[in-house]
Amino acid sequence: MKFIDRVRQHAAGHPFFTLEFFPPKTDLGFGNLLSRMSRLAALNPLAVSVTWGAGGSTKDRSLDLAAFTQSSGLDTILHLTCTNMVQGTVDEALREAKSRGIENILALRGDPPRGEEYWIPTDPRFSHAVDLVRYIRSSPEFSSNFCIGVAAYPDGHADHETDEASELECLKQKVDAGADFIFTQLFYDIDNFIEWVKKVRQKGITVPIIPSIMPLQTYASFLRMTKLAGTRVPPELMADLIPIRHDDQLVKDYGVNLAVKMIRRLAAEGGIPGVHLSTLNLEVSVIRILEELGWAGGAMHTSNRLIADTPQESASRVITPHCATDSAATMLVMAGPQTEGEAGKGELNNAVGWDDFPNGRFGDFKSPAYGNTDQWGSTGLSRKQALEQWGSPKTVDNLTEIFLRHLQSRIATTPFSPTPLSPESLMIFPHLERLTRRGWWTVGSQPAINGAPSTDEVVGWGPRGGYVYQKCFVEFFLEQEDVDKLEQKVREEGNSWVHYFAGNVQGECRTNVPDDGRNAVTWGVFPGHEVVQTTIIEKESFLSWKDEAFSIWAEWASFYPPDSPERQLLEGVRNQRWLVSIVHHDYMDSNALWTFLFGKEKPLV
Structure with missing residues (x-):
């Protein structure tokens, strides 16, 4: 079903939610994401979205992932960037989406166009997202097949030096061209967002606005993503994070609580029909947020996930550098791949640890979050x-x-x-x-580290009371x-x-x-966690x-x-x-x- 029809049919009550995923780079990560998505589907999202790599770099995996979710009964929104694409790639992607039953497209610009750099092989029809919207709406082949969403930037576009009025005019052009709904870039300033929505409505834009919420996972990834997106960070948020920035578990817990507070306030004051959760292919925080909101519907239980010990439980298990090293030496020799369904047993980097302390491209290649990418299909180079x-x-x-x-x-x-x-x-x-x-x-x-405290200012990570090794x-x-x-x-x-x-x-x-050999080069030993291997x-x-x-x-x-x-x-x-x-x-x-x-x-x- 077209997403806009789903939105209109959504029953009154709490807002709906949608979930965003990206195609992992490895085959095992891709396969494990499918089982993860099947579990998350039990939470009844209104739809899911699948990202598209810059210049079509993830074309095949994005289409395969979107086809899987669509065939599994989940209405799917396929992101599609249009700049720096080889001629014909947009048409191929739209035809493939149509053939696989996908009826929803999030039309994005992607990487900035190269301007007069004629030597870049791009499709000359597309310089901005509005070009893609107009193309789909004017095409006899595609017009009636797709519901179209577009992106908006409450904190301003990271690549633009234009003022807010120009940004709002650009958004109106996309809607006037035929966009049915709006997904926003991630943000953390609720006051600014509420004022921005008022300005959007005053501009005569009436289509649904769905705010994107990205739960904090680690302090480092928070800084990286907000910088990439040009996100405004309220001073009080940074004041909360600075004292806990070296404790990944506290940052993750804070991120869950922050997302819950944001969604509750948006529902009460923001006039929004639903929220878009950018999962980064991570499961635990999303489940915790929906449970706290009372939106999980009993489909998932905390017993299925690894949660931090209570302070009392952590205090009962004292980790010292000596016993940590002994535990590490024993556990690091354990091998033998496990399926994601074996979470909590066997291999160090099994499914139960994938969501704990994700570590970018050096994480476990079997993890659905391996190959973490940005939200809108940009390489970051210019x-x-x-x-x-x-x-x-x-x-x-x-x-x-x-x-x-x-x-x-x-x-x-x-x-x-x-x-x-x-x-x-x-x-x-x-x-x-x-x-x-x-x-x-x-x-x-990275340097060699032998049992540094997990709170170390330079190399520390994970919960307090542990020791890290490299x-x-x-x-x-x-x-x-x-x-x-x-x-x-x-x-x-x-x-x-x-x-x-x-x-x-x-x-x-x-x-x-x-x-099948694996070099475990970073691990930590924490109260209640034994060995956690991140690199x-x-x-x-x-x-x-x-x-x-x-x-x-x-x-x-x-x-x-x-x-x-x-x-x-x-x-x-x-x-x-x-x-x-x-x-x-x-x-x-x-x-x-x-x-x-x-x-x-x-x-x-």
Whole structure:
């Protein structure tokens, strides 16, 4: 059924809710998301939405996921970005959606159009979301088949420097073109949202407005998502978060309570028909929010999820660095994959832990949340940023200088690091700098940590009263000749302590990790939790990241004209270099990996 008809038929009472999912990057993550979505379907959402990667990068997985939800009896809203798409991709996506019974589209712009950069192969029909709305509504092939939603930005568009009046005019144009409903970008300022809704209505826009609520998961992810979305963060919210920012469980609990308060106030004062919950493919917080609101209908029970111990229970189990290390040593050797239905048993990173402390691309590749993406299908890269921060590199030495400037905090980002160097990375700064000066450009790393308190300002995570551990690893790009030398060094001097993965854009992968082997490189031991493992490097996750990393080189190259020195350099790097991830398993020796790589010479300072 068309979503707008569902909205109109929704019975009076509490507002409805919809759930948003994204297609995981790995096959196991995708399969496990299907079982998770089946459980969440028992909560009776009015509809679900499925995101679409920038430039159609997740086209097949997005369509497959949307087809699954639609065929399972869930009305599905397929996000569809229209800029930077190869000619014909929009038509293909609409035809496939139509053939699979999908009747709802969320029409989005996606990545900013490249303007006059004619060398980017895009579909010239689409520069903005309104173009997509008009195209669908004017098409004899598609017009009657789809209900269309559009996005709105109560805090202003992150990519726009226009004023609020211009933003409202843009929204009205999308609605006048034929949009049936509005989903908003995430926000946390309720007062601002209520005032914004009044302005939208005064503009003559009458279609339903559904606010997007994204529960806080971790402090770091909250900062990342609000920065990416340009979200306004009320001072009182930051004042609440700062004292608990190093306790992931408290942040997650706070996020649940905040979402409940926001939804209750929106229902009472905001004049909204329903809310859109951006799940990030995580289950526990969504269930807790709906239970607190009384909207879960008894379909799910807290016994099916891992919840934090009460303070009394936590106090009864004292974790010390000594017993934590013993527990970790015992539990980390346990292996054997489990299905998601085996939550709470067996493997460390089984389903019961996936929602605890999600850790981005280094999390468990089996998790439905693996490959976390942003809400509206953006890569985060822009030509303006490239020219301002990274200039016009024409030589390998120019690239080395860009990576060095980022390490030395002279620029805030690189295409592979969207934020300044973290305090954790500063702990191993001399070693990262030394590798980069060698021409091995570092894009990921962590220091070895042996039993730091979970409240540590730099490396701590998880609930209070625990201890965290890390094996040292580093990732970098290097030439094939150096890959050959590094492989020989691992064989001759690694002594089974060193594992690596190396891959190139042509699809070759070299490793000394056994088949189905997994490098657990971050774990924590907490009262009531035993071992929680958040960072895993294994073949499938490495290959997924490798493909993404080389696509970043291609996108960076696309900011420069064909045949330019910059384009030739960046495309050459993409085609010739390898990505290497190397880990040393002796987490008790903070210099073990660096001694292996550099010998016993004094590190650069």
